[in-house]
Amino acid sequence: MSTDREIQILVVGGGIAGLAVGTFLRSAGFDPVVVNRTAIPDRRGGVVELWPDAVEALSSIVATDTVRQSGTPVRSWSLVDDSGTVKQSLAAENSAHPGFIAIKYRRLCDLLANRLPNHKVRAKTTVRSVEERADGALVEFQNGVDEQFDVVIGADGARSTIRGEFGSGEQVSRMTTSYGFCANDTCTPNSAAEQWTSNGSVYRVLPTQNGAWIWLTLPTSIIPEDCSGQSVVAKRIEETEIVSNDDCPSDDDIVVRSDHRVGSSVLASDRIALVGAAAHTRHPLTGLGPCLALEDAAVLTAELTEQNTTIEAGLAEYASRRQSRPDPPTEMRGDSPLKVGNATGWVLGNVATIRGTRFEACFTDRRTTPAPEIDDSTLDDLNAR
Numbered sequence: 187m188s189t190d191r192e193i194q195i196l197v198v199g200g201g202i203a204g205l206a207v208g209t210f211l212r213s214a215g216f217d218p219v220v221v222n223r224t225a226i227p228d229r230r231g232g233v234v235e236l237w238p239d240a241v242e243a244l245s246s247i248v249a250t251d252t253v254r255q256s257g258t259p260v261r262s263w264s265l266v267d268d269s270g271t272v273k274q275s276l277a278a279e280n281s282a283h284p285g286f287i288a289i290k291y292r293r294l295c296d297l298l299a300n301r302l303p304n305h306k307v308r309a310k311t312t313v314r315s316v317e318e319r320a321d322g323a324l325v326e327f328q329n330g331v332d333e334q335f336d337v338v339i340g341a342d343g344a345r346s347t348i349r350g351e352f353g354s355g356e357q358v359s360r361m362t363t364s365y366g367f368c369a370n371d372t373c374t375p376n377s378a379a380e381q382w383t384s385n386g387s388v389y390r391v392l393p394t395q396n397g398a399w400i401w402l403t404l405p406t407s408i409i410p411e412d413c414s415g416q417s418v419v420a421k422r423i424e425e426t427e428i429v430s431n432d433d434c435p436s437d438d439d440i441v442v443r444s445d446h447r448v449g450s451s452v453l454a455s456d457r458i459a460l461v462g463a464a465a466h467t468r469h470p471l472t473g474l475g476p477c478l479a480l481e482d483a484a485v486l487t488a489e490l491t492e493q494n495t496t497i498e499a500g501l502a503e504y505a506s507r508r509q510s511r512p513d514p515p516t517e518m519r520g521d522s523p524l525k526v527g528n529a530t531g532w533v534l535g536n537v538a539t540i541r542g543t544r545f546e547a548c549f550t551d552r553r554t555t556p557a558p559e560i561d562d563s564t565l566d567d568l569n570a571r
Contacts, residue, residue, distance in 0.1 A: 193497065194334070196221065196325060198313050198348050199341030202234075202291070203462020203479035205298035206244075207339055210487040212302060213247050218339075220302060221311040221327075231291025232366035232441045233392045233399035238548055240477040241287060243484045248297050256297055257289030258393045261376045263545050268383050268425075276549040285549040288378065288392040288399070294476070313342075316351050316458065323457045337497060338458045339486070341479075344446050346464035352452040363406050364470055365419050366441035369429065370397040380541075381426055388471060389426045400429055403445070403471060415440040445469055454505035456498045459486060465508065473541060482508060 195211060197204045200222025208220040236244070241253055261284050265274040278285050299307065312328035316338055323338045340348025369391075380390040385408065390401040402422055409418055416437045423429050448467035453460050462479035485507055489500040 193336040194322070195219070195337045195339065196323075196333075196335040197339045197341055198222075199343060199346075199462070199464065200224070200295075200299075200307070200309070201231075201341065201343060201462065201479075202294055202298070202476050203343075203464070203482060204339075204341030205295055205302070206480050206483035207341055207461055207486060208306075209247050209298045209301045210483045211490070212306075214487050214491045216490070217306065219306050219308065219335075221308045221313065223310065223312045223342075225309050231295075232401065233288050233394060234291050234294065234476045235392070235473045236287040236289055236294075237473070237477050237544065238283070238286065240480045243480045246484070247301065252297070253289070254284070254287060256293050257287040258395055259284030259376060260286050260288055260378045260393060262374075263378045263549065264380075266379065266381045268381075270381075276545055278549050284376070285545060288394065290394070290399075313347055316348060318351070318455060318457050320456075336457065337490075337501070340458065340460045340464045341462050343463045344448050344467040346448075346460065348458060349448075349450055349460055349464050351458060352450065352455065352460075361406050362403050362445045362469070363409060364441075364443050364445055365402045365404075365415055366443075367400055367419065367435040367439055368394070368397060369400050369435075383425065387422060387425070389422075389429055390471075391429065401470070402429075406444075415442045443470075445471075452505070453509055454501040456501065459501050459504060461486060471541065473544065 193216070195216055195218040197208050197211075197218050197220045200220055204220055204222065208218045211218045236253070236257065241250060244250075244253055261281075262277040263275070263285060264272050266272050276285065314326045314328050317324040317326075322334050322336045325333050325335060325338060327333070338348065340346050340351075342348055374393070376393055378390070378392050380388065382388050386405040387408075388401075388403040390403075392399045392401070402419060404418070404422065414437050416435065419440060420434045423434055446467055447469055448463070450460055450465055453465050461482035463475060465482060466478060468474040468478065486504045489495075489504040489507075490497070492500055492503070495503075
């Protein structure tokens with residue numbers, strides 16, 4: 187199939203996963219169409235973390251220096267308890283390699299979207315249904331138009347329409363809600379910090395080029411009903427040692443999201459594949475979302491360009507490789523550096539352990555996360571194209 191770049195590919199979803207798949211495929215010689223139900227790039231999302239392995243995967247389509255200049259390299263990280271006592275602190279051992287990069291979701295989408303032709307990106311386009319056939323997939327759009335594609339890739343997030351075609355992967359609430367907002371004076375340049383409290387609240391401060399981005403994650407059970415985001419944030423800022431009371435934003439400046447986990451039992455069929463949050467939504471505190479999306483894009487592209495294989499075989503191999511990607515909060519165990527939230531109904535302690543383990547790897551030149559990632563041959567193949 188590597189000699190046939192004429193196959194028609196539809197990517198449903200214009201977030202990080204969809205735009206990454208589209209860009210990776212285009213760099214390999216394909217000509218995919220990307221559709222999204224809202225504007226592309228989406229203007230929501232706050233600030234996300236790019237781990238070293240995600241930056242490495244991205245480097246085959248976007249220069250590493252460009253990624254770093256578009257975000258903020260994080261060279262130190264600290265974890266504090268309720269009283270503000272530092273429980274864990276890390277600094278990058280190699281000045282040339284930051285621990286990770288904090289980048290605005292919107293900016294990362296821009297970097298990817300700018301590498302796709304405008305006429306191949308359709309904003310405000312909704313897929314109504316997909317009918318898989320022996321020779322491809324028939325897609326019905328919301329406007330009533332039907333189009334035939336050889337492959338359909340679902341990158342449409344936790345509430346994926348495409349995943350519904352498999353009848354698997356119902357949304358599972360993680361019983362938390364996250365609030366994100368900008369702060370001007372909270373963060374030390376190139377430094378990140380977080381506080382995990384005994385009542386289950388988690389505060390994360392990520393540096394930006396002009397200040398900081400704050401993520402506040404709370405057990406939904408402690409959030410009063412009909413309470414505005416501004417009220418929730420104002421009340422919780424008072425209890426933290428790492429966010430200033432002066433940083434409380436207005437409702438219009440707060441990103442609010444209910445946190446979910448979705449694990450699809452099927453990642454691909456003969457003509458349909460799932461990537462990113464449509465395939466495996468992880469709790470945002472694990473920091474795995476963008477990393478998984480970029481890995482998925484790289485692996486799927488590599489399999490579709492494999493020598494002497496069929497579409498069906500390529501998608502099956504992609505599913506096999508990505509299905510084995512473990513979910514750290516259930517696969518990895520250990521004692522958290524803090525006693526946190528064990529009465530909140532979610533495994534907060536394990537998530538804290540995973541973050542600490544990942545950070546330790548990122549800041550000590552052990553350039554991989556504690557889970558099997560894309561292999562060197564995949565990156566070599568992509569970089570050669």
